[in-house]
Amino acid sequence: MGGATIPNDIEPTHPLIVVDLTNIIKxxxxxYLSWKLQLESTLIGYGLFKFLDGSHAAPPSTLTTNNVSSSNPAYTTWVRQDKLLFGSMIGTLDSSIVPLVSRATTTKEAWDxxxxxxxRHSRGHAKLVKANMKSITKGTQTITEYMNAIRICADQLAVLGEPYKPDDLIxxxxxxxxxxxxxSVxxxxxxxxxxISFDELHEKLLIKEVSIRKTSTSTPLPVTAHATTTRSHPPNTYSTDSYNRNSFPNPPKSAAPYKKHNQTNTNTKPQGYQxxxxxxxxxxxxxxxxxxxxxxFPNAKPTLPPSSTSQRPPQAHVATTAATSQPTNWLLDTGASHHVTHDLSNLSLHHPYDGTEEIVIGSAHGGTSYQGSN
Structure with a gap:
């Protein structure tokens, strides 16, 4: 913020001051209280606040000497300086406020x-500000935005002569x-x-806000996924996990389940998921x-799954075929090591699978399964 002088041809000894108020808040x-404080302080520093408080009224527009009237140079200088100040002050007003001062002719009139x-103190005005203040909640605002909104209302009440008590404000x-x-705060x-002071409470809430953000953004287990496509099984070929049961009669309920030999050995260590x-x-x-x-069914040859030294059960999320309607909501299984989908746009984090193994999932549409794709 700065000011400059321009020559005054009417009174060369009294140059005009041009004040730059572009950094004043709108x-x-x-x-109003914040704007008034900043503008008032600036104009006092430049020695121009006298145009606003009425202590420097306009001089007579004419001078009479020996019954002869003539224009007063001091009045012309005063008008020019006041207009320069008035124009600068208009620049500090929001566009919605400018119409309020459109009929003012001097800086003091606009100020008043x-x-x-x-x-202006009025019971209705103060009541409205109190109602606005009571309705303020943090919601989705940041702590700074929330507390600034409350502070503004408190400042307005102070201007109206009804300041909030410190403990009531907290x-x-x-x-x-x-x-x-x-x-906890x-x-x-x-x-x-x-x-506690307002500023100290602001600091404590800011620290807590940072802690909450760190906690909510932490992801201890990254989720990965592979794209999937659909394929049809060749005739008489059945995958381990997705063969068409309709092609075979159900086993009789009376059939005794097959049991492995040598299961009576109680000293055998558990082998995990078999x-x-x-x-x-x-x-x-x-x-x-x-x-x-x-x-x-001696002619049926189910697909042999890839050999693995690990007996850990496979874990994956549900995938659907492209022909069926896609669910709009996903329920992620946090215990799954990977998730699969045929549409990568369903996932925010993903990378292609470049291995040779396949993901085979049971299908209700006769021999259709899913496989990982690059």
Missing amino acids: LKNTN ILAHTFA ERVLEGLDDDKYQ IDSVNGRDTV GKCQWCHTLGHSLYRCPIFQEK
Whole structure:
């Protein structure tokens, strides 16, 4: 912010001051006190506030000497200086406020209009500000935005002659937090013997806000996914996990489930997940090793799953075929190591699978399965 002088041809010894007020905050319906404080301080520094407080009234427009009237150079200088100041002050007003001073002819008239509009004490005005202040809650605002909104209302009430008590102001801030995550700060403030200052409370809430953001953005287990496509099985070919049961009659309910030999050895260590037969539902083997299925259907050759030294059960999320309607909501299984989908746009984090293994999932549409794709 700075000012400059321009020559005054009417009174060369009294140059005119051009004040740059571009850095003054814009006056709106809610910040009159802050705007007034900044503008007043600046103009006092330049020695021009006298144009606003009425201490430097306009001199007579004419001078009479020996019954002869002539224009007064001092009046011309005063008018020019006042207009320069008036124009600069208009630049500090929000566009919605400018019409209020459109009929003012001097800087003082505009100043008085704004003071009467925003600082005039009335019961209705104060009641409206209090209602606005009571309705303020944090919601989705940041702590700084939330507390600034409360401070503005408190400043307005101070201008109207009804300032908020410090303890009432702190209580109003705590009431509007409406978030259990700030409960520790609320309990700490309520447990104090002395009233905390507004600025100190602001600092404590900012620290808590940063802590909450760090907690909410942490992802201890990254989610990965691979794209999937659909394919049809060749005739008489059946995958381990997705063969068409409709092609075979169901096993008789009276059939005794197949059991592995030597299961009476109680000293055998647990071997973890051993699979479950899709035909006889016996734990310990899968379809391609089921003797009942092989005896009943000797020509069927279920796909042999890839060998693995790990007996950990496969974990994956549900995938659907492109022909079926896609669910709009996903329920992610946090215990799954990977998730699969045929549409990468369903996932925010993903990378292609470049291995040779396939993901085979049971299908209700006769021989359709999913496989990983690059």
